[in-house]
Amino acid sequence: MTTENVDIRSVRTRRSFMQNAWRALKSAPPSAIFGMTVIAVYVLCAIFAPLIAPYGEAEVVGKAYAPASAQNWFGLDQIGRDVFSRVLYGARNTMGIAFLTVCISFTLGGLLGIYAAVTRGILDQVLSRIVDVFMSIPVLIFALMLLAMRPFDAVENWFGLHGTFSQGVKTILNLIFILAVLDSTRVFRLARNTALSVAVQDFVEAARLRGEGLRWVVLREIVPNILPPLIAEFGLRFSFVFLTIAALSFLGVGIQPPTADWGSMVAESKTLITFGRPQPLIPAAAIALLTVAVNFVVDWFLHKTSGLRDDK
């Protein structure tokens, strides 16, 4: 409780953004620090995979299903490739594709969602109903069905791009396209609802009464207030898309060999498990660890930003 006249003349020094960020980091709980460390390691592995990996992505280095050894830490896979190297390359492919997908879905769903919330009216009605319908089909089921359609083939036809892309690249483009569209419906819903909760506030009405245009209302009044939940949602959507891609690849309809990918690596080596060998669990654990890490960080971020407002 601040009294009216106590701090009326008080002078406070303002901390810079970096200082604030550093202070926040230092006070982060162990789970968040763990999460951030894991994410940092994964990102570094993804970026520097070719430098770190002892062998190539598709390089056959020995006998199929050779067990772990000093040269091949995680053993060899069904055609004799080094599993450790493939896990590193897999980080690059799986995470990269998931990241790209979420970026597209946020651009699409986020922009439309905010626009719908601010303008209301018929566009909002129509988009919201369409999104309702899309959301009544589970993403994995919808994605499975659409993957069979190979929508990118149609794109190829329209633009006369036959032969431009290899089959492997086309599968990945299909995957990104389908998941980005499906995921953008979820982003739309969240962006619309959070933007709407801000748009009904008096300060937005005040801006409209002042005569401000749509640009100002959206960029200056609404976006700064919905950024924290949207950033948190980006993390959650990323881990969801990442899990979906892994599941689809595991099911054999996602990323195709020889591209290293954690989901298909589990599927390729799954027979080993029936002999009691844990090798398929390595890429599976890599997936689980990353999603746990992202969840920990998002949890902390949400806690932090929701409490920030009354931070005096």
Place this chain on the structure above:
Amino acid sequence: MHPVIRTVLQRLGLGLLTLFAVSVIIFSSLELLPGGFAEAILGQGATPETVAAFNKSLGLDRPPVTRYVEWLGGAVQGDFGKSFAGAGGWREENVRFVSDIIGPRFYNTFFLAALTALIAVPIAIALGLFAALYRNGWFDRIINSVTLTTIASPEFFVAYVLVLIAVGNKNGFAAVLPDGWGPMVKPFVSWIPDLPPLATVSKGTPFWEHVWKAILPAITLTLVIVAHMMRMTRASIISLLANPYIEMAKLKGLSPRQVIVRHALPNAWAPIATVIAFNLAYLVVGVVVVEVVFTYPGIGQLMVDSVGSRDMPVAQACALIFAATYILLNLVADIIAIVTNPRLLHPK
């Protein structure tokens, strides 16, 4: 008309409308197929005559709207048309009806889902209730970190860990543990029964054998959805207990049991129904991966196979069944929320 009946009818209508829209999406997405069905099945090298014959035999030469009406009309009666399986050498005697393929598998998936729900729902609700009542206690904290971890794990990770335990149990974890450790661990795990790592059931499998074979997939699914369901139950119970009328009940001198039974429970049906429906709908998705892991012959596996072989009528039928289940579950939850809402039950 009584407001409850009116609201329920409105909600039912909305559900039907959604289902209709979903069926249109599922049907029309097939129309986008470049080159059409025939090319997808027969390959780009097919002669125009073969394509025409193929299209005629499936009735694909007629306008899309006519075909949609027929497809939907059939689907409502359980007839999803003819499968593409056996493509290439397209002959009348090889044609199988989609409904014949789906029928037994639908039973299997339903069996697995029901078994899972039977195990998972009571556990999740009980855990969620305890965590909410003793929130911030040690029980709550442990459950919180455990569930946060399981939520984030993909289904196949959980599944393979279970398989590894089931298999490893037989050979003393020889491949997992360093040499010589196996016998030391053995006494601690010998109580675990020999669970079947593959759930291969067929039409004639007796009921209890079916249960036994489906137990690992069911445990996998349980682990995955209990975490979600328990967290959501906890959250909704906590927000329910934050209502001023709960404090008022305490200050009227009621015991904690009376507060829960008389004041919290009558208002808890709607949120709990929502939590259960949401998670059973989530189960629909999990079932696909788990069926593939355990080679359990259900709709999920069928859908994955049909997508792989581009057997569109089967894939469509599976998608429609999954979507309909999903919509139905949410509909049931909403209707429970409507009929337990005192404001609608007792209008002004």
Place this chain on the structure above:
Amino acid sequence: MTSDVKPADKSRVKGSTLVEIKGLKIDGYSDDKWHPIIKGLDLTLKRGEVIGLIGESGAGKSTLGLAAMGYTKPGCKITAGSVTFDGIDLVNASQDRLRELWGSRISYVAQSASASFNPAHKLMEQVTESALNHGVMDKAAAEADAKDLFKRLQLPNPDTIGGRYPHQVSGGQLQRAMTAMAMSCRPDLIIFDEPTTALDVTTQVEVLAAMRRIVEEFNTAAIYITHDLAVVAQMAHRIMVLRYGNLVEEAETRAMLKAPTQDYTKSLWAVRKLEKKEEKSDDIALSVSNVDASYSGVVKVLDNVTVRIPRGKTVAVVGESGSGKSTLARAITGLLPPSKGRISFNGKDLPARLQDRDRDTLRRIQMIYQSADTALNPRQTVRDIIGRPLEFYLGLTGAEKDRRIVKLLDAIELNEDFIDRYPGEMSGGQKQRISIARALAAEPEIIICDEVTSALDQIVQEEILKLLMKLQKETKVTYLFITHDIATVRAISDEIVVMYKGKVVQQGLKSDVLNPPYPAYTELLLSSVPQMDPDWLTTLLRKRSGAAA
């Protein structure tokens, strides 16, 4: 039921000590820290006595009231001191022991009746629950008794109202039903926690009268918690003024109203001492003629409303919830275009829709909102908030804009250091000042003030009202002041518009409206406003029953 928990009625000797609180300290947990809420308070309550706890937000009055029944809210804990109820140590009592007392010998009436009744049960079940649970009466007796209580509390249809669900009765009726619920076991003590704060004044009178009558009839001791001194003056024998968890002053009600010893106590009715000298003017700046407006197109929220706003003066629009006073503001600003009628500004018709008004017209009509928390963008600094209208309307930029911002800050009596602050770093009153500066920056002709002081504490209200009057003197700005509070109206207005259910009941000079002869509704409204006179309610009730007879 043990004998010491429920003594026979004859042992309730008036005048013996019922509650004794000594050196009580309570801490509350927020922002990962424990903060003191009650910093060592004593309280003594005799049987049959009513004590009033008064203070502003954060005074700790509710926490103290609840502590008197041995209860602390989740996240609060008693760190020192004792609470004794009829010889029973409540701080160290077991939960079972407390449950025996709660509902039977001590009961609680909460602020929000609609949230404190369980939506799933009928009123009767909830009103009789304590009596049945404590085994005081059987079901038939408890229900007959509840009907009797309903009658005593003057609820309509006392025999059947118990069969209704909470959402089926009005707020004022629900508040009386909650009093019946508290009374069901004829407790020794009732805690009233701001029971009329959420009600309109005309409803408040009925509820206050009913509560006071029943407490007197059963000779029940009570702790009455409120922020409104005039209300507590009607209810309490003795008043304790609290601030920041400390006692400011304690005295018999009459003594305190007549001669408060502390400045802080006097400040609790600060707004009532303000009174602007009214000025008449026929130079109309803005006029609203025969305006209808509705949200759904069916129910008229404004019904043939005609209002004239003279230039440089303050017109107060007063009315209860649902009177359409805020809708009038929305119609004038163009947010809700009227379905009928005209609004003219400086003699010219104002385009109905906001989109059709040009920038200069928009500049001339500014608005200030009730809650500065939602009216200021939490992600913008004061520089952005006040600077934007300067830039947008007047084209000021850079150093010139900053100089103007500092000037405006000076006008609203804030230091120039505030220029880099975010709303979250200011108090409620400071934020409201920033809202005022933002409106002022546009150099408007009219400012619409929508309940701008009702979310603030009394002293802050007074400061804000004084500031608004000072600014009017300096800039000759016109105010349209929307409020439900008659004291505020008296303090600031030249003319008054009384609204009721979407219609204008009366418009006139302050002296005309506030003095007889009154239209019926104005009379009801004015007479329902509690006065700083302990006999006000008694006199009013006598007058009203006399008029009815």
